[in-house]
Amino acid sequence: MTELLQNLIDGLGRGSIYALLALGVAVVFGIMHLLNFAHGELITIPGYLTYWAFNQGWNWWTVVPLIIVSAVLSSLLIERVAFSRVRGASDFTLLLTSFGVHFIVAAGFLLYVSASVKPYPRPGWFADTIAVGSLNIEVFDLAVIVVTIIVLAGTTWLLQRTMFGLALRAAASDFDTARLMGVKSDSVIRGAFALSGFLAGIAGVFWIMREGQVTPTAGINPMLQGVLAALIGGLGSLRGAVLGGLVLGLAEVLLRSWLPVGIQNLTTGFVFVMIALLFIFRPGGLLSVPQVERV
Amino acid sequence: MTIRKLMALLAILAMLAAACGSDGDSDTATDDAPAESDEGDAMEDDAMAEESHSLDIDAVLAADLSNCAEAPTGDPIKVGMVMDFSEAAGFVDVPGSEVVPYVASLANCAGGINGRPVEVEVRESGADPALATQDLIDWGAQFFIGPPFADATLPMQQTGGGEYAIFAAASTEPTLADAANNTFLVTFDDNGQSSAAAEFALAQGFTRAIVFTEGEGVPYSGVNPDAFKAAFTAGGGEIVSEQTYAWFVDTDFSAQVNEIAGVADGTEVFFSAAAAFQVTALRAQMEGQGLETVNYMGTDALDATGIIADPGGEGMVHTPHTLLVEGTALYDVLDASGTLASDAPSFMPLYIDSMFLGIQGILDCGCDDPAGIADAVKEISSFPGVSGDITYAGTNGIPPKAVPIVVVENGANVLLDTIG
Numbered sequence: 001m002t003e004l005l006q007n008l009i010d011g012l013g014r015g016s017i018y019a020l021l022a023l024g025v026a027v028v029f030g031i032m033h034l035l036n037f038a039h040g041e042l043i044t045i046p047g048y049l050t051y052w053a054f055n056q057g058w059n060w061w062t063v064v065p066l067i068i069v070s071a072v073l074s075s076l077l078i079e080r081v082a083f084s085r086v087r088g089a090s091d092f093t094l095l096l097t098s099f100g101v102h103f104i105v106a107a108g109f110l111l112y113v114s115a116s117v118k119p120y121p122r123p124g125w126f127a128d129t130i131a132v133g134s135l136n137i138e139v140f141d142l143a144v145i146v147v148t149i150i151v152l153a154g155t156t157w158l159l160q161r162t163m164f165g166l167a168l169r170a171a172a173s174d175f176d177t178a179r180l181m182g183v184k185s186d187s188v189i190r191g192a193f194a195l196s197g198f199l200a201g202i203a204g205v206f207w208i209m210r211e212g213q214v215t216p217t218a219g220i221n222p223m224l225q226g227v228l229a230a231l232i233g234g235l236g237s238l239r240g241a242v243l244g245g246l247v248l249g250l251a252e253v254l255l256r257s258w259l260p261v262g263i264q265n266l267t268t269g270f271v272f273v274m275i276a277l278l279f280i281f282r283p284g285g286l287l288s289v290p291q292v293e294r295v
Numbered sequence: 296m297t298i299r300k301l302m303a304l305l306a307i308l309a310m311l312a313a314a315c316g317s318d319g320d321s322d323t324a325t326d327d328a329p330a331e332s333d334e335g336d337a338m339e340d341d342a343m344a345e346e347s348h349s350l351d352i353d354a355v356l357a358a359d360l361s362n363c364a365e366a367p368t369g370d371p372i373k374v375g376m377v378m379d380f381s382e383a384a385g386f387v388d389v390p391g392s393e394v395v396p397y398v399a400s401l402a403n404c405a406g407g408i409n410g411r412p413v414e415v416e417v418r419e420s421g422a423d424p425a426l427a428t429q430d431l432i433d434w435g436a437q438f439f440i441g442p443p444f445a446d447a448t449l450p451m452q453q454t455g456g457g458e459y460a461i462f463a464a465a466s467t468e469p470t471l472a473d474a475a476n477n478t479f480l481v482t483f484d485d486n487g488q489s490s491a492a493a494e495f496a497l498a499q500g501f502t503r504a505i506v507f508t509e510g511e512g513v514p515y516s517g518v519n520p521d522a523f524k525a526a527f528t529a530g531g532g533e534i535v536s537e538q539t540y541a542w543f544v545d546t547d548f549s550a551q552v553n554e555i556a557g558v559a560d561g562t563e564v565f566f567s568a569a570a571a572f573q574v575t576a577l578r579a580q581m582e583g584q585g586l587e588t589v590n591y592m593g594t595d596a597l598d599a600t601g602i603i604a605d606p607g608g609e610g611m612v613h614t615p616h617t618l619l620v621e622g623t624a625l626y627d628v629l630d631a632s633g634t635l636a637s638d639a640p641s642f643m644p645l646y647i648d649s650m651f652l653g654i655q656g657i658l659d660c661g662c663d664d665p666a667g668i669a670d671a672v673k674e675i676s677s678f679p680g681v682s683g684d685i686t687y688a689g690t691n692g693i694p695p696k697a698v699p700i701v702v703v704e705n706g707a708n709v710l711l712d713t714i715g
Contacts, residue, residue, distance in 0.1 A: 003553050003554070006549075006553045007549070007550060007553060010547075010549035010553070013549075014547060014549075106382075110380075110382060110385065114386070114638060115380065115381065115382050115385025115386045116385070116599075116600070116601070116639065117570065117571070117572060117600045117601055117638075118601075119572055119600075119601050119604055119605045121605075121606045121607075122575075122579065122607070126579055127579035127582060127583035128583055129584065136583065136584050138549070210546050210547060210576065211572065211576075212546065212572045212575060212576060212607070213570075213571075213572035213600075215382055221544060253549060253550050256550040257553070257554070264538070264539040265509060265510045265539035265540075265541075
């Protein structure tokens with residue numbers, strides 16, 4: 001029982017990071033129908049800045065804002081340089097563009113920085129635990145869960161209570177009609193990318209802290225987890241993205257614990273089998289949203 | 296008819312004489328009283344051997360590029376390098392492809408190898424190592440230095456028809472070595488380094504071990520733990536927990552640590568082939584769960600991924616390929632070539648040795664054809680390389696090199712033992 005509770009907390013902690021990543025993916029998908037495979041670069045670029053900052057003598061108090069700000073700016077820059085050029089193009093073109101951005105960023109770091117692992121120190125409290133009865137709860141997991149709740153509450157307020165949120169939701173529902181109603185497409189798209197970058201930045205803080213290193217392809221895993229979680233939850237659904245992230249995190253930790261010793265290394269495979277089964281029975285994900293086909 | 300018989304008799308006598316002469320040539324060392332002409336042959340052989348083994352590594356490393364000897368004018372020795380500049384192997388192959396041409400320039404500055412200049416040509420393997428290999432064959436490469444993974448070296452073998460000696464400079468992959476097809480490791484293999492780690496752990500009195508693996512038989516991430524387990528249990532040790540993980544991916548080991556916490560008592564030695572950032576993350580999580588006295592051991596992956604630069608790496612034991620000592624000629628060469636500051640400087644001597652081993656093959660066979668060079672490389676014994684003594688004779692291409700066991704102390708590797 002203790003191990004189960006321990007694993008549940010660990011799974012929620014991991015799933016919270018996935019939820020933030022998935023939410024960023026879902027925000028952009030809702031507006032542009034873009035499954036952004038360059039979302040991981042919002043972790044890679046701040047990761048290298050983290051490495052640089054620690055070499056300049058910075059500490060985590062100053063690095064955390066650097067990560068968030070650089071993720072937002074990177075997201076806006078990628079939109080400006082790449083996606084704004086193909087706005088209105090087919091979903092497939094957008095998808096290929098996002099792949100292109102990913103490969104260019106990775107190749108850039110590979111060529112001009114290094115092919116190897118660039119380490120930096122994790123925060124001192126990274127693996128500290130708090131004893132609650134027989135449980136040893138990682139402070140890191142608690143911090144992730146608490147911050148995620150706060151960020152999700154803030155995001156909900158932003159989307160539900162502000163004009164920007166209203167425009168974003170209107171555009172996500174029907175972009176063309178929203179434009180006819182006076183919503184400025186540039187503003188709402190840039191706003192969506194900024195919000196997506198902010199969410200990736202918050203997730204990135206924890207991801208980068210836990211990794212303790214960065215490589216040119218450091219963004220692949222967070223991107224995959226974010227996209228997977230968004231797919232599980234139902235592409236385009238913001239609540240679904242959060243749910244998908246939590247489900248994915250819990251599934252990874254619990255399956256790893258429950259599988260027999262000989263096949264534990266198949267955990268990822270089992271997770272993918274479960275996702276495949278989910279898509280057979282619920283092709284739209286856990287909280288599917290009706291898709292409006294653009295013509 | 297008589298003339299024919301006479302000619303046949305003369306022919307037989309001539310053949311007998313030739314055969315006797317041949318005996319004398321090849322057996323001078325065992326003749327009790329060699330004939331005068333045999334002594335002469337033996338002296339000639341010695342002189343040839345002297346010349347053929349005249350690879351003076353110390354002189355090459357000591358060459359002063361600002362004050363070179365007369366430029367060598369003989370036929371060039373052509374070294375082909377097919378290198379992987381991707382994230383997978385770029386951390387060693389990028390600086391490796393810089394240090395070898397630099398050492399070749401030192402060799403040329405020192406007057407070349409028996410008056411022959413050394414030329415090095417580098418091609419990136421990219422997505423098509425076969426094309427890169429063919430390009431270098433067309434250029435005239437006599438042997439190759441290749442990347443550390445089989446997905447590149449196997450196409451290289453096939454492209455060269457198995458005739459070219461290929462040195463997988465930075466590889467420890469045991470299945471990659473294949474003397475029959477002229478593919479050689481330059482350092483110890485995974486079995487060697489992990490068995491040595493187990494032997495060292497047992498010698499320190501450890502009897503309980505925690506092992507992380509990616510699965511039995513999985514290249515590197517599984518083969519190293521397999522070898523450690525086999526040697527550790529054969530020596531009387533017990534594996535108290537075996538956990539799986541994703542190599543180079545996982546940094547959250549919560550599920551594994553929860554299980555380990557149920558069986559470990561802190562007296563264990565931990566072993567894996569994981570990267571530095573993974574072991575330091577795991578260690579922090581283990582210590583967070585109260586397992587603060589576990590001892591950590593790893594493979595050359597720790598060295599390759601910057602364990603000495605990682606604040607969490609203090610006290611970890613691992614098996615690097617070489618220990619670079621300041622003030623030595625090798626250290627100065629790496630410094631001057633700019634590779635001392637690279638990501639994996641301790642791998643650089645393996646690249647330098649790869650070039651020297653190929654050249655030694657050329658000197659030994661006295662030939663320039665790739666197959667002859669490769670045959671000579673197979674017979675190399677006790678070659679005094681900059682990374683240690685290397686022997687291929689009687690092996691399948693894996694030199695039985697000693698494994699240094701080091702501990703990270705104050706951000707530097709400190710030698711604890713040398714095994715093998």
